Amino acid sequence: MPPTAWPFVGREPVVADVRSRLDGDRHVVITGAAGLGKTRVAQEIIDRYAASGTPVVRVVASPASAPVPLAPLAALVGDAIGIEAMNAARRSVAALARQGSSRPLLSVDDLHLLDEASAIVIHQLLTTGTVRVLATVRSSATCPPAVDRLRQSTGVDHVELGTMADADIADLVERALGGPLSGHARSVIITSAAGNPMYARELVEGSVAAGAMQRHGGVYGFEGRMVATPLLEEVVLARLAPFEGAERTALELLAVGGRLEQPLVERVAGFEPLERLERLGILVAEEHAGRLVLDVGHPLYRELTRARLGALARMRIYRTLAEVDAALANPSGTSTPDEQLRAAVWSIRGGLPVESVILTAAAHRAAATGNTPLAAELAHEASRRTGTTQDAMLASWCLSLDGDHDQAIAVLRTALRNETDPWTRAAVRLRIAEEHWWFGDLDSGRAVLDEAAAEPGPWDALREAQLSAHAALAGDVTESVRLGSPLMDHAHPWVRFVAAVGYCLGMIYGDGADEGLRAARALTESLAGTDVQPIGDPGQHHAIQVLGMVAAGELAAARDAADAAYAGAQLSPSQQARAWAAMLVGLVAELAGDLRSGARALAEAERLWTTVRVWGFAVWCGAALARAQAECGDLDEAATTLARVQAYPRPPQMLNGHLLDLASAWVAGAGGDRVAAAQHIAAAVRHSAAAGAVANEAEAWHEAARLGVLDLVDHLPDPRGWSRPRSALAAARFDLVQARLTGDPVAWERAASGFAAMGAHGYAAEAATGAAAAYRRAGSSRDAARLDGLAGTHLARTTALATPLVARRAATGPLTPREAEIARLAAGHLSNRQIAEQLVVSERTVENHLYRIFIKLAVTGRDDLAAALAATEQG
Structure with missing residues (x-):
């Protein structure tokens, strides 16, 4: 509703x-x-x-x-x-x-x-x-x-009264919805509202009512184009209704063509109508690169004008734009890549002929700018016209990024039948295999690569490289390193690009994070100026580098890189680009202890990966989301997320598949079933160890320590046979586990220092809390106070952390930080809805927290909360 x-x-x-x-x-x-x-x-x-x-x-x-x-x-x-x-x-x-x-x-x-x-x-x-x-x-x-x-x-x-600040527009919408917006939804609403709160309200209400905006994992995002309410349409269209003739023509040109140079619009509509529209605020004119550029005065003028143009009307406008653009073209015939792209789009959509070479160049330019839906449209048209494998490869790549894997495979299969060059045939098979892997069919992907064995030659290196990547995606990091290592210095850039996926991931998730990160950075440098679009997404290696920074303990650098990519992707038409960016932000934020931001980004990433049917990453993000929700104390949300993710199709073995076991452990543990939690963690430990994934094994043991189930020795492998890893994050996890096993306050403090050095403030707060308790048991009250203060310092740099290790700090008594926060708000006579709006959670979550608060504080209603909280704090 x-x-x-x-x-x-x-x-x-x-x-x-x-x-x-x-x-x-x-x-x-x-x-x-x-x-x-x-x-x-x-x-x-x-x-x-x-x-x-x-x-x-x-x-x-x-x-x-x-x-x-x-x-x-x-x-x-x-x-x-x-x-x-x-x-x-x-x-x-x-x-x-x-x-x-x-x-x-x-x-x-x-x-x-x-x-x-x-x-x-x-x-x-x-x-x-x-x-x-x-x-x-x-x-x-x-x-x-x-x-x-x-x-x-x-x-x-x-x-x-001026326009409302962007942050206030977003805050208004989130509080009204009772939940956070995805980064993309936030950007779209801010851009479309342009500081007008009524526009934001009517866009949100219209979109929610039409199902175009939906809640997923506690986060609201767009499932389709925004929908305005009838009231908003009436208000905006009333503003535009008086304009007819040349003024209406100019408005429609800008609505369809976007920002346009003033001479182009003037050639069609004349000068006086443009001046009148500018005076009335219907269009704006700005200097850009020495030229006067026109645009509509508000984004909704474009949206609602376009919505009322039929297919033939839009074709006529595109045709007009193409013809006038051609008439005004530079006599020397020179134009920028962006101008060539624009001209090709207008011509194609206007039903005018376009040379195939221009169409192909335009498709490449669209892909380079991140507009993969447009690139797919142009490349697919070029492929149909020319029948070349180059165009087919680009078309399939863009179709894949948009989630149309079936059509991508069909385009590639057609190209393979007609291609004779062995290197290119190997590259086509590589891409077909990759498409199968994206939506979880690893066996079919392997079968495609096996087809290439019948055509031996130097191009076999490309097949071996893809087998390395295949092993990494299947979670077998030992095999991915074995296959990828000999190919990292191969002369052909395609081979190096693909081999690095398997090798670098294998090193990062094995016990060689520093080497994996070094190799990933070296590959990026070696490929400068090389076009690798036909055989892979360059964004993969950006993601691999961020994962390497995390494993190497460079969390601050990882977050900077992830945040920059996220900010740049929010208005990108490519859903896969937004999915990569949201996934990285979510994973890094969770590790840093910023669970609120982490959960928001992971929910967004999960939804996007499901939209493009990349199920492995959808499971990865969804499992991490369920864990983050449990870490926040939002058990109902965590259980709902876990049940949804468990229903996704997925291969039997996959990279980071252990996260599903760890999410299950958190949901079970937070619900009081310690035995089930230990059993899920044991499964994660065994699978990770068997695959050589030292980083994941360390993560699993770390979660056992955080959940307090290391004492359930009948349900866990023996941790005494586990040696300290070399990679920074895995080593810090090891130190925390040893501290939990021995109870040594110095070991606890050492673990806290390790996590603090890399910026993992949530983990550092947990370790410092454990150290304070251990010092207290040892009778060292001064050290206990010092470590308790340190825990508080780290907790202040986290959001919503409510894990067992920090739940019973003296400042919060028997309540988790989230429970204490909700209890104080309820004691202040806020309703469940008001609390939900303030904390950006669901009312159901507030209700469940209050139920547990009443049990812990032994009270029967909200009126008793203030006294009970005071007694707890004094105790």
């Missing part, structure tokens, strides 16, 4: 400013464009004055009341007219003044719509000092003379 209650956000400075003026016996007119929230701000001010005992009169003007003199003032003047209306108004206000503690406040909404008689009465009340006036006026409106005189009166201040 669409949200029904929208909070008051981002306007407190305006409220404070207006109240200060009114308290100083000034009158205030709030001006601003439609939809900026003038009425909401005025209502907030009215409510606060009324709550303090100030008499308030609210007048609402409207187009319907404007023809009827004094209609908006009926509550003050009754049926009086002329001078009697003035006297009646004074009597009514005087009666109100006797009831309150201060001079009455008269609020007039949409002052510009007042009739002359009403404006005169209010003007008289204002000039005689009978009332303080607070009014709103639309900045673009034409006011009657009496209203203008009122506005220009002595003692009247004008306060301009």
